[in-house]
Amino acid sequence: MRGKQYLINALLALGSLVLTALVLETGLRIHAHLENRGILDKTLDPGLEPPDDAPARLGHMIRLAANPRIIYELKPGLAVTYEGAKVTTNAQGFRGTDLPPAAEETGFQIVGIGDSFMFGQGVANDQNYLTVLEKRLNAVFPARTTQVVNTAVPGYNTVMEIETLKGKGLRYRPNLVILEIVGNDLELPNFIRQKVSVLALDRSFLGDFIDRRLGRQGPLIRELEHFGLTSTQEGSLATVPPEYADLVGWDAFAAAMRELRHLSKVHHFQVVVILLAPKKDGFKRRALQFSEQLGFPVLWVGEAFLKYLEEHRIASYFGSPLALGRNDGHPSALGHRIAAEVLLDFLLREELLR
Numbered sequence: 001m002r003g004k005q006y007l008i009n010a011l012l013a014l015g016s017l018v019l020t021a022l023v024l025e026t027g028l029r030i031h032a033h034l035e036n037r038g039i040l041d042k043t044l045d046p047g048l049e050p051p052d053d054a055p056a057r058l059g060h061m062i063r064l065a066a067n068p069r070i071i072y073e074l075k076p077g078l079a080v081t082y083e084g085a086k087v088t089t090n091a092q093g094f095r096g097t098d099l100p101p102a103a104e105e106t107g108f109q110i111v112g113i114g115d116s117f118m119f120g121q122g123v124a125n126d127q128n129y130l131t132v133l134e135k136r137l138n139a140v141f142p143a144r145t146t147q148v149v150n151t152a153v154p155g156y157n158t159v160m161e162i163e164t165l166k167g168k169g170l171r172y173r174p175n176l177v178i179l180e181i182v183g184n185d186l187e188l189p190n191f192i193r194q195k196v197s198v199l200a201l202d203r204s205f206l207g208d209f210i211d212r213r214l215g216r217q218g219p220l221i222r223e224l225e226h227f228g229l230t231s232t233q234e235g236s237l238a239t240v241p242p243e244y245a246d247l248v249g250w251d252a253f254a255a256a257m258r259e260l261r262h263l264s265k266v267h268h269f270q271v272v273v274i275l276l277a278p279k280k281d282g283f284k285r286r287a288l289q290f291s292e293q294l295g296f297p298v299l300w301v302g303e304a305f306l307k308y309l310e311e312h313r314i315a316s317y318f319g320s321p322l323a324l325g326r327n328d329g330h331p332s333a334l335g336h337r338i339a340a341e342v343l344l345d346f347l348l349r350e351e352l353l354r
Contacts (some may be wrong), residue, residue, distance in 0.1 A: 113177065162259060277302050
């Protein structure tokens, strides 16, 4: 009798486990179905206009770029609220006011290439660190006009950024190019991915989810580790459409960085590579080391963030006055001010402003 009861309990437990797995599998497939509505062809709906009286999403703010290696770009003439901050773009489609065509003989041109950190997600136009840097440089060098062009767009990776420099930034004849490194520079934005078949029976969405959470050595994880990553997100290498495959991964990053070095020699500009993140590990460490090997000066701004946290006895960057929130690592207005001052000191110390 006891053995029979044990068998019944075991079957009930197994049935409960199977039912739970089915519910989770169904939920994950529904989640994938909803994510399919956010892929590129939906995000870049040409009829999607910014709302007049509501916060804008990134999809309201971007359009297809003529260069397929840039993929998408900010629309010119925007005046929206995005991620809690006022965002305007100029006639060139860059954040900020309209720009004169090129530097005068007495001027100094800086072009910034990056993604949402450099763009200044969550802070006002005049609060991102490139704008603050421009103001400080014009105060330090009043005899000349310094112009900083911020070409950064949320979601860009390094290949897209250097393509933007080639197609849009070089026209400003930069004396200095600032490239920012972030942890997802080997990937594409999540909405640039292939549509997932939620009815496919040859894969388990629950199994994929568990593999990602536990870091198991599935084929995707092994591929990512080959590129120096330890984790991934939905829409990463495994789901990048074939036409964008040469824009992701370490080889693409390294080729783009070598091209940047070539451009700097041909067009006679200096390059500075910076990292704002307070953690310098994984891909970020490898990317900075590779940048140094190419001869680029490297600045880790995150070191100043760590110093601030220590001085103010704050345990975590997330949720601190330096970050936008507990779950948002983008720098706050204070974080951008500190970044601008650290960058200015570095440029002066390294004599990169001549």
